[in-house]
Amino acid sequence: MRxxxxxxxxxxxxxxxxxxxxxxxxxxxxxxxxxPQFPIPPREKWDAATSGHSLSAWLKTLAKYKKYINxxxxxxxxxxxxxxxxxxxxxLKKPVSSVFLVAPWMTFIWxxxxxxxxxxxxxxxxxxxxxxxxxxxxxxxxxxxDSAGISVNDGERIAKYLGAKFNLVKNAGHFNIATYKKFKExxxxxxxxxxxx
Numbered sequence: 001m002r003x004x005x006x007x008x009x010x011x012x013x014x015x016x017x018x019x020x021x022x023x024x025x026x027x028x029x030x031x032x033x034x035x036p037q038f039p040i041p042p043r044e045k046w047d048a049a050t051s052g053h054s055l056s057a058w059l060k061t062l063a064k065y066k067k068y069i070n071x072x073x074x075x076x077x078x079x080x081x082x083x084x085x086x087x088x089x090x091x092l093k094k095p096v097s098s099v100f101l102v103a104p105w106m107t108f109i110w111x112x113x114x115x116x117x118x119x120x121x122x123x124x125x126x127x128x129x130x131x132x133x134x135x136x137x138x139x140x141x142x143x144x145x146d147s148a149g150i151s152v153n154d155g156e157r158i159a160k161y162l163g164a165k166f167n168l169v170k171n172a173g174h175f176n177i178a179t180y181k182k183f184k185e186x187x188x189x190x191x192x193x194x195x196x197x
Contacts, residue, residue: 002097002197003068006035009079009103010053013037017078017176018186025190029197034068036061038084055120058084059091069096074196075135076100076189078175079148083121089134090127098137098196100189103175104158105150128161138164139192143172147179167192 004026006019014020014035023033039057073096077085082104089099106126132138140162142155152168159166169188173179 002031002072002074003070004031004033004074004193005062005065005069005076006033007062007075007077007081007085008035008038009077009081011040012078012081018183018189019078021185022076022190026193029194031197032068034065036065038062053080053121055084055087055123059088062088063091071095071136072097074098074100074193076102076193077104078102079105080121083126086126086131087121087124089131092134095133096135098139098193099135100139100141100193101155101158101164102141102186102189103143103146103148103150104140104155105148106154106157132162137196138162139167140164141167141169141172141175141189143169143175145171145173147173150174165192 006014006022008014008016008019014037019035023035026033038061039054041053069092071094075085075096075098077100082101085099085101140155140159142150142152144152156166158164167188171180175183175186177183
């Protein structure tokens with residue numbers, strides 16, 4: 001049995017998108033699947049000065065689960081969850097088994113420029129050389145037509161930095177049900193995870 005984590009993105013929830021489906025499918029295979037709820041601000045309190053998400057609060061949340069993180073653990077992240085994971089991985093003393101990055105980004109150009117200075121997830125540059133050594137395997141899923149404005153180039157660069165397998169997916173939007181209802185499920189991701197089990 002492996003411990004598998006699914007990390008949601010901005011304003012996310014364990015109950016959205018393909019997360020519940022993937023959790024159920026992996027549990028059928030005999031694995032423990034954890035989908036933590038990270039602290040998110042109410043939308044009405046979101047302002048132009050900050051995204052309202054706190055990296056330190058997210059790190060504290062996942063720290064509660066550290067007993068489930070070892071060399072057999074698989075981590076899966078979506079959207080902002082990837083930016084969080086890049087920081088979290090650097091806190092580990094030993095590498096995990098695998099990391100799957102869905103719609104990762106480096107520049108988040110669709111946010112107002114003022115947020116680049118205040119967003120806690122982006123204040124410090126990602127330490128790619130260090131991150132690369134925190135997992136035995138990385139895989140990236142990027143969409144040709146990401147509705148959040150994430151460029152294919154971001155995914156390609158991240159894959160290159162991490163020595164990751166790169167999957168370019170057509171008609172995937174932001175890999176969420178807000179853009180495509182079909183993303184209540186994510187069969188391609190499941191199949192790729194199964195290879196690492």
